[in-house]
Amino acid sequence: MHMQRDNEGIRLPKLLGLAVAGATLLAGMVVLPVTQASADEDYGFTSEDQFVPGALDETKVPQLTVTKYLSMTEGFAPTGSAADGNKLKNLTPAQGILFNVQEVQPKGEGKTLADIKADDPETWEAKSGTTKFAGVTNGQGVIDTWYQGDGNGKPTSTVATFPAGKGHYYILSENTANSPAFDSSNPNKLDQNKYKTAANSFFGLPYATNGTDANQTRGFVYHLHLYPKNVTKQSFTKTVQSVQDANGNPKNQITAVAGDTITYKLSQKLYNESSPKQNDGKLDVKELKGEGKDVRIADRMSSSLQGNPDSVQADIRDTTGKVVNLTADDFAKDVNTNKNPARLNDATKNMFADVPTSDVTYWVFDFFTASGASKAQGVGTSEMELEVTYTAKVTANGDSTGTGGVVNDAASDYSENKNDDGTPKDPEQDHTNVTNAAIAFGSVQNANTSFAALPGTEYRLVQNADSIDKYLASDGQFYAEGAAPAGVQLYKATANNKGLVTFAALPIFGDEARAADKTVKNVNWQLVETKTPENWRNPGIPFQTITFADAGKTETQIVQEYGRNATIQPDYTKLNFGKFDAPAEQIPAGTKMTFNNQAVSKYLAHYKTTEGDSPLALPLTGGRGIVLLLIVGALIMGGALYARSRRNNAARA
Structure with a gap:
């Protein structure tokens, strides 16, 4: 017993020593790669530079x-x-x-x-x-x-x-x-x-x-x-700076779904040259008058975006990265207007071409006041950028302009935006988008009216034919109207004046944290029409199936393949409108629609409530059809009464 205790006493320090040695070796194995990786940084490089x-x-x-x-x-x-x-x-x-x-x-x-x-x-x-x-x-x-x-x-x-x-x-x-x-x-x-x-x-x-x-x-x-x-050869650009999810977490890919927040930047180039020339298309700070008519920047957001007026910030950034902040006293802004603003150099024309909807928002920024011009003139570099940044929340209301999903357009007109002879040029335009999933199709009448556009129809996405009253939401689930959790939006899309219907920012990616792991889901949604213009018949049935051919690809792969402003669309060959299909080749040239610069391939036909050739063949509410129905009903009822009378007479006999 005594010897055993001695041996145990000897073995214990040995075991402890081995454990410490093993832990030290393990620690060395863990620390070693970090030391190697940081070696590049000791010389001002990254590990990627080798x-x-x-x-x-x-x-x-x-x-x-x-x-x-x-x-x-x-x-x-x-x-x-x-x-x-x-x-x-x-x-x-x-x-x-x-x-x-x-x-x-x-x-x-x-x-x-x-x-x-x-x-x-x-x-x-x-x-x-x-x-x-x-x-x-x-x-x-x-x-x-x-x-x-x-x-x-x-x-x-x-x-x-x-x-x-x-x-x-x-x-x-x-x-x-x-x-x-x-x-x-x-x-x-x-x-x-x-x-x-x-x-x-x-x-x-x-x-x-x-x-x-x-x-x-x-x-x-x-x-x-x-x-x-x-x-760029232009003096004006608009760019996406970042995207945050509904919880405020930054996304490492420029992709968006409803509920996300996007930060945008509008940039106008300014110059500070020793001898500026008039009508050269370059706005020099020496040419600023400080009366609010030096630069007009306008931004147009479709129904897929809701700008946050409180987030607007204006600055001047020189080529060294130094930033001069502009205050509300240095420029004017109008974030409440809902009309296409006039140009700065020609008030008889608008900043944007007309769009086929009134469901858009216009923001207008006018630079500079006297104090703003003074700040710009105090910047020492020969070039600088006037920058306006703001945030906008992505909505579930679709793209009313039909130009790419989560999109907006911006334009700039400035005092030097003129030809050599002093005549005004068109405003400089720019357009932004983020990678998002969209569905686009046309809402039209039928062959009786040469498939004319049918604006105002509203659509939702459902899981299957047994739950057509529960709609797709921004969290990827389905809820009845008014039953979605706080902060969750229900998707819908309304046909604009041209009849174009566009769902945007759909939730097709999984819930994984990393973009490299987040894949396009294998969804099988169906489409239902939830509002139909007066005197037109709702099809009354769900249409299937909406599924994406890119299922299984990661968010990173999608961006690498299609770009940071891609619009991911479903396999339209799987979307079957059946007897309500209006063949694309029969749509007149004046009605044909485009989305994201590509021709729309699917059109959903509609029928008036007075037309008897609807695929559903419901009885009409007036005219010859109801008369015939009443006559047939009367004959059936008369025959039944006659047979009943014969039976009663026979019973009494």
Whole structure:
């Protein structure tokens, strides 16, 4: 017994020692990767950059990631680090832009690398026997996989990698002519007249550079990140800054459902040049009069958005990032008007083309007062941006304008928005959207009226034919009218003046927290008509089925494939209107509808209450049909009374 206790006493410290050693080893295993990951940061880089101090590792294969943005300014000096993207996170990614990367050498006898100028092809030539790389930006504006390019610079199916070792120098160039973003057949194509082609870039890969540490340590970036920009030729833009869910949590993808809150930014470029010219299309701060007629910015929101007037903030931002805040005394705003505002330079015309609905909201901002002009004139940089930011809540009421779901349009007119002869130009326009699920179809009459539009019909989405009184809500559940929980909205869509019906911001994504895990649900909804204009018959039946072909794709995949302003639509071949279907090919040209720049493929026909050829064949409430019904009824009743009389007489006999 005594010996056993001694052994136990000996074993216990050993076990404790082993436990401590094991814990130390485990801790070391956990801490080690963190230490390695932070090494890049010691030199001013991120772990994505793969910066290695010291001599070149000729066995390490380099990588290149290109991220393309649309911008109002040329921007800042790049470092080649992924950290550069932090300064651009509020810009709009450009999808469908083709880039080529070509290994080059100096052109001409006696020329060196120092003679190469990226935008001057007379200073460089393609290196013989090297690959032409090609890549097209995805929905997030990113190219991280490169392919061999064909004769036109378009990507083939062959993946290409950059060679390791020293002495490899490249020109990155935008291939505008073959970019899908500018293709005339692309329904959401970028206007090539609005944006400048990105400037060429010249770089070595791996990329030799110095760290930002105290010693400016020399080394190589093995994963180079470049951020070329298409700078707009316009002086005005509108962009989406962020989206928050119904609980106020930021969403890491620019997708939206009803109940979310979107932050928008309106940007007007201003100049501060030494000798401004009149009628040059550039508004210089020296030209500001401070009488409220320097700049008019108007914003039009469809029924899918409800702006928050209390969130409006105006600033002036210079090219260094310094911000000058504007107060209510520096400009005027009207967030209560519900009419298309007049232009600044020609009050006989409106800021926007007419829309087929009155269910829109207009906001108007007029700059500058004397105090506002003084603040603008005090900004020292040669260029600056007048910015107006605000938030808007996404509603479940559909897109009354029929232009993309969760959309709004903005326009700017300013005192220098004129031709050389001083005549006014049209206001500069911009349009924003966020990735959202939508359903679009036409509400029309029938062949008797050549399928004319039928505005005012209202629709809801239901789960099945047995619950047509419970409607789809923003939480993805179904509720009767008035029974939804607080903060939950019921979806509906109303045909506008053209007859276009558009549901927007539908809840097709799952509830997972991460965008990489959140997938498009395999929904099977049905459509019901809940309001019908007077003298027109409600079909009275649900139509099936609404389902999405993108089911199973993650939110991240959707944005990468379709872009940050995509409209996800269902498989319309599965939506069956049956005998109420109005064939798209029979719709007259003047009635044909478009949604998101694409032709609408489904039309729901309606019948008057006085028409007897309705697919439901309900008895009419007047005219010849009721007379015939009464006659038949009278004959049946008369026959029954006669038979009863005969039986009674026989019984008495």
